[in-house]
Amino acid sequence: MAKIILAGFKGSMGQKALKMIADTPEFDLVGVYSPSANQSATSYGLAEEVAVFNQLDQVKLAADIWLDFTTPSAVYQNTRFAIEHGLHPVVGTTGLSDEQEQELIELSQKQGLGGLIAPNFGLSAVLLMQFAQKAAQYFPDVEIIEMHHEDKKDAPSGTALMTAKMIDEVRPEHEQGHSKETLAGVRGGDYNGIRVHAVRLPGYIAHEEVLFGGPGEGLTIRQDSFDRASFMQGVKLAINKVDQLDQLTIGLEKIL
Numbered sequence: 001m002a003k004i005i006l007a008g009f010k011g012s013m014g015q016k017a018l019k020m021i022a023d024t025p026e027f028d029l030v031g032v033y034s035p036s037a038n039q040s041a042t043s044y045g046l047a048e049e050v051a052v053f054n055q056l057d058q059v060k061l062a063a064d065i066w067l068d069f070t071t072p073s074a075v076y077q078n079t080r081f082a083i084e085h086g087l088h089p090v091v092g093t094t095g096l097s098d099e100q101e102q103e104l105i106e107l108s109q110k111q112g113l114g115g116l117i118a119p120n121f122g123l124s125a126v127l128l129m130q131f132a133q134k135a136a137q138y139f140p141d142v143e144i145i146e147m148h149h150e151d152k153k154d155a156p157s158g159t160a161l162m163t164a165k166m167i168d169e170v171r172p173e174h175e176q177g178h179s180k181e182t183l184a185g186v187r188g189g190d191y192n193g194i195r196v197h198a199v200r201l202p203g204y205i206a207h208e209e210v211l212f213g214g215p216g217e218g219l220t221i222r223q224d225s226f227d228r229a230s231f232m233q234g235v236k237l238a239i240n241k242v243d244q245l246d247q248l249t250i251g252l253e254k255i256l
């Protein structure tokens with residue numbers, strides 16, 4: 001039985017995670033955390049024995065897993081807290097910088113504690129990144145377009161950034177496109193020469209396209225998350241496997 005503390009339980013992903021935990025017999029929700037939580041567990045529709053916290057330093061509970069779907073501004077502190085308290089972090093929140101990820105990995109190594117940060121728990125997104133990495137060996141001219149709901153706090157998405165990093169690992173050194181911008185920013189962000197474009201629109205959930213161009217041909221790889229429930233299979237897998245990891249690890253593909 002995995003005892004779980006869920007951070008960000010009131011948010012869109014938090015609500016899906018609550019349902020997934022309730023539907024999984026081997027998972028036991030022991031606590032929830034949100035700075036704005038000010039009611040009892042039952043008033044949030046949770047079992048009476050679930051502890052509700054609104055301050056990080058008050059979270060004192062015997063548990064195995066810290067599941068985090070919060071905000072880019074909170075995720076570093078939360079994950080650090082989890083590692084320091086011997087809770088395996090399973091983190092879906094995006095927005096950690098490379099330096100912050102590295103610090104957290106080093107801390108997990110010192111503690112000998114496994115954990116997983118996945119910018120995308122959706123299988124279609126993980127496969128998209130792998131296919132894109134493969135294609136980039138043959139098509140160095142590539143641009144990434146990510147499309148999300150209008151309330152998303154960070155841009156680009158963690159998935160788009162991870163896609164760019166994975167492409168960058170295999171793509172030959174390459175400059176592409178020489179247009180002079182007559183509208184600032186119109187060519188998108190630049191990750192080592194790979195252009196990344198972020199679209200924010202109501203009605204969207206999470207979508208990504210990777211466009212490759214070559215002489216006389218093009219290749220487009222696209223994935224769509226139509227419902228946040230799609231992320232929960234990956235979350236479940238991570239919770240089940242995280243204690244087999246010996247340090248904080250980045251990317252769902254590492255445990256597939």
Ligand code: NAP
Binds near residue numbers: 009
């Ligand atoms: P959301 O609906 O805005 O929910 C965020 C939650 O975080 C809210 O409940 C909020 O509490 C809480 N929160 C705010 N400040 C906090 C703090 N300092 N400490 C702890 N909790 C805090 O966002 P969402 O759509 O659920 O997304 C959450 C995160 O998951 C985002 O970073 C998003 O990019 C990421 N995400 C990841 C995946 C994946 O597969 N890895 C998929 C989708 C989304 P209040 O309600 O009290 O303000």
